[in-house]
Amino acid sequence: MAAQIRSSIAAKPTIDNASRDDLAVGDVVTLVVVPPATGTTFLWTLVFVPEGSTAVLTPPAAASTSGPVTFTADLAGPYLVRLVVDAGLPTESTQYVRLRALTSTLGLKLVAAGERRDSTGVIPVDVDTEGWANEQNYNLQRLESSITAGGVWTIASTAGPTYTAANLEFVLITAGTVEVTLPAPTINYRVAVKTTVVPVDVQIKTSGAGILIDGTDYSAVGLALTTQWEQVSLISDGSNWYIF
Numbered sequence: 267m268a269a270q271i272r273s274s275i276a277a278k279p280t281i282d283n284a285s286r287d288d289l290a291v292g293d294v295v296t297l298v299v300v301p302p303a304t305g306t307t308f309l310w311t312l313v314f315v316p317e318g319s320t321a322v323l324t325p326p327a328a329a330s331t332s333g334p335v336t337f338t339a340d341l342a343g344p345y346l347v348r349l350v351v352d353a354g355l356p357t358e359s360t361q362y363v364r365l366r367a368l369t370s371t372l373g374l375k376l377v378a379a380g381e382r383r384d385s386t387g388v389i390p391v392d393v394d395t396e397g398w399a400n401e402q403n404y405n406l407q408r409l410e411s412s413i414t415a416g417g418v419w420t421i422a423s424t425a426g427p428t429y430t431a432a433n434l435e436f437v438l439i440t441a442g443t444v445e446v447t448l449p450a451p452t453i454n455y456r457v458a459v460k461t462t463v464v465p466v467d468v469q470i471k472t473s474g475a476g477i478l479i480d481g482t483d484y485s486a487v488g489l490a491l492t493t494q495w496e497q498v499s500l501i502s503d504g505s506n507w508y509i510f
Contacts, residue, residue: 269351269361270300271391277481278503285390287375288453289339289367290501290508297323297347298333305351305359308332313362314378316343342367346378346390364390370499372408373434373454375401431457443467445488451477453504460497470500478506 274280274296278288282300289295299308310329315321319341328335339345344366352358364378377398380389394400428445431437437446439461446459450473461468469488470479477485479500491498500507 269305269349269359271347271349271361271363272298272300273347273363273365274298277478277506277508283361283363284392285364285366287366287368288503289345289365291339291342291367291370293339293367294336295339295345295365296334296336297349298335299349299351303332305332305357306355307351307353309350309353310335311348311350312337312345313348314344314346314380316341316345316376319343319345321345339365339367342369343376344378346380362388362390363392368454370456370458370501373456374405374408376405377401431459433457436460438462439468445469445471447471447473448500448502448507449473451502451505451507453502455502456500458497458499459491461491470498472507480509
């Protein structure tokens with residue numbers, strides 16, 4: 267049987283045999299063999315995590331089964347997962363997928379050690395022929411663009427009662443009562459909101475009815491932020507907004 271990895275995250279698409287860039291810090295990722303799991307043996311390994319991460323596969327005993335196994339993305343960056351089916355047998359098969367949380371400010375695509383596409387292997391399963399070079403060039407271009415433009419994040423002093431945020435915007439709340447409306451959700455759109463006044467009454471609202479923040483529809487009434495929220499960051503998976 268060919269090794270085939272299925273990854274799933276609550277409120278996000280389930281993906282088979284492919285990497286993904288939609289992780290947010292705190293997400294719990296569930297991994298299983300794409301059914302039907304007909305192999306003789308299975309071995310899961312988290313072969314790369316971001317520096318400083320303490321992510322591990324749990325429960326450890328499940329690492330020798332078809333799953334499910336889980337890990338929690340505790341830092342931005344790439345998590346490289348390996349599945350080996352039928353180790354040591356003529357039918358042995360291996361697959362790698364990269365599950366990545368983009369950096370929170372510039373959305374940079376950090377790479378995992380060992381990524382390649384050459385005669386020695388294809389890591390992860392869907393890496394292109396240029397390997398990680400295109401992504402590193404993309405990251406450098408993003409950094410240059412940010413420096414040239416004076417920073418991707420825009421500081422918005424909002425003194426009025428309402429304010430419509432934009433993608434990659436840092437909204438600085440300087441008034442006592444503000445209503446912030448998020449743009450229509452698009453994958454990897456990010457907005458940060460910070461308050462500088464106490465007491466403060468801030469509400470986060472979405473751009474249309476039926477859009478969710480943390481699984482609750484706040485499109486009409488907004489998500490109230492109290493003084494304990496000095497800063498809140500939000501990310502969209504293309505359909506919903508989530509706090510991270």
